[in-house]
Amino acid sequence: MQRVKNEVQQRLNNREISQQGKFIYQCSKNCYFMYYFENCGRPNDRSKCPLCKNDIGSIRRGSNQLLVRDPPQIQLSIATGFQLINNYVKQYNETNRYGYYINSTPTDNSTLEETNEHLQPITYRLLHMFTHTLIMMLYDLKYLQSIRDKPDLQVNYFRKHYQKDYELINTIIGQQNECHIWLYKIFNHLSNINIEGILDTNKKVVDFEKHIEQNIVLPHIQSVSDEIKQYNLNYSEFIRENNAQPQLIDYINELVENEEQYPLLNFLTITRSNNDIVKEFRSKFYLLQYEKLYPITDYVLKHLTELE
Numbered sequence: 001m002q003r004v005k006n007e008v009q010q011r012l013n014n015r016e017i018s019q020q021g022k023f024i025y026q027c028s029k030n031c032y033f034m035y036y037f038e039n040c041g042r043p044n045d046r047s048k049c050p051l052c053k054n055d056i057g058s059i060r061r062g063s064n065q066l067l068v069r070d071p072p073q074i075q076l077s078i079a080t081g082f083q084l085i086n087n088y089v090k091q092y093n094e095t096n097r098y099g100y101y102i103n104s105t106p107t108d109n110s111t112l113e114e115t116n117e118h119l120q121p122i123t124y125r126l127l128h129m130f131t132h133t134l135i136m137m138l139y140d141l142k143y144l145q146s147i148r149d150k151p152d153l154q155v156n157y158f159r160k161h162y163q164k165d166y167e168l169i170n171t172i173i174g175q176q177n178e179c180h181i182w183l184y185k186i187f188n189h190l191s192n193i194n195i196e197g198i199l200d201t202n203k204k205v206v207d208f209e210k211h212i213e214q215n216i217v218l219p220h221i222q223s224v225s226d227e228i229k230q231y232n233l234n235y236s237e238f239i240r241e242n243n244a245q246p247q248l249i250d251y252i253n254e255l256v257e258n259e260e261q262y263p264l265l266n267f268l269t270i271t272r273s274n275n276d277i278v279k280e281f282r283s284k285f286y287l288l289q290y291e292k293l294y295p296i297t298d299y300v301l302k303h304l305t306e307l308e
Helices: 002-013 078-094 121-140 155-173 179-190 202-221 224-240 248-252 265-269 277-287 295-302
Strands: 023-028 031-035 046-048 055-057 074-077
Touching: 002 078, 023 078, 031 078, 074 078, 078 202, 121 155, 121 179, 121 202, 155 179, 155 277, 179 202, 179 224, 202 224, 277 295
Parallel strands: none
Antiparallel strands: 023 031, 023 074, 046 055
C-alpha cells in the first residue's frame, strides 16, 4: 500500500497522470490490495491480484473499461485512496503481531524501492535479508520443527529471499564486486547491539529498526568504498602474518607496494575502480536522501540517459 501511495504521489509531482486517470483502485471490499495504472492512469491492463488471485484491471489489455466482476473492483479518487491507505497502515501498526508471516508477493517481484513507512529501502532490505537468513539457519538445523511439514515454508523459500536481497543490496550501494565485504561489516556491528527487554510490541520493533538505521546503516553508507578498502588492507596484513610474501592480487588492489619488483604497477592502478562511478554516486546520493537538498542534481540523475 505504502509503495502505491509513494509512486502515485511521485507521478502526480511529475504530472504523469491525466485528469481522467487520477484514481487508485482497490481489488474489492473483501481484499485490500491497492493498485494504479501507468501511462495516463486509466485502466489499460489486466492481471491477477497477488492476494486473492481474482482478475483485476480492464476488460482486456489496451482497453479503458474496468473489468466487471463480483465482488467489483473499487475505483477511488487519489485523495480518498491516500486516506484509506493511511488509515489501514495506522491500524496495522497499532496491532501487535507475533511470528513469521509468509509474503504472498513472489520473490522475483521484489523491487529496489520496496520498504515500509519508517525505513529507507537499504535498511529494510538488510533487515529482510538478516531475518530470512536467520530463519533458514534455524530451519536447516531443525530448531523449527513445527513448520517443517508446511509446503509453503521450505528451505528454498528462505534461500530465494536472501539471494534476492543480496542482489538488490548490490545494486543499491553500487559496489557490484565487493558488496559482501560491506555486508560483513554491517552484520559485525549488529552483533554488538544490546536489546533491552523483549521486542513484544510494534512500537518497540519500529524503534529498534530505526536505531539500527540511524546508528549502523546510514553512518556506514557514507564510507562504503573506504571501509571495503580498509577491510581488504586488514585482511592482507592478517594473511601476511603467516606468509611474509604478499600475493600478486595485493599489489593489483593497491594494498601493498614494491617499486623494485613492480616499478610501473602504480601507473596502471592509481585510478583503478571496480565500479561504475556514476552508479556509485547515484546510489549514495539517493541513499542519503540528498534529492531535496540538490534538486538540480536530482533532475540530472533522473534524466541522464536523455541528456546523454
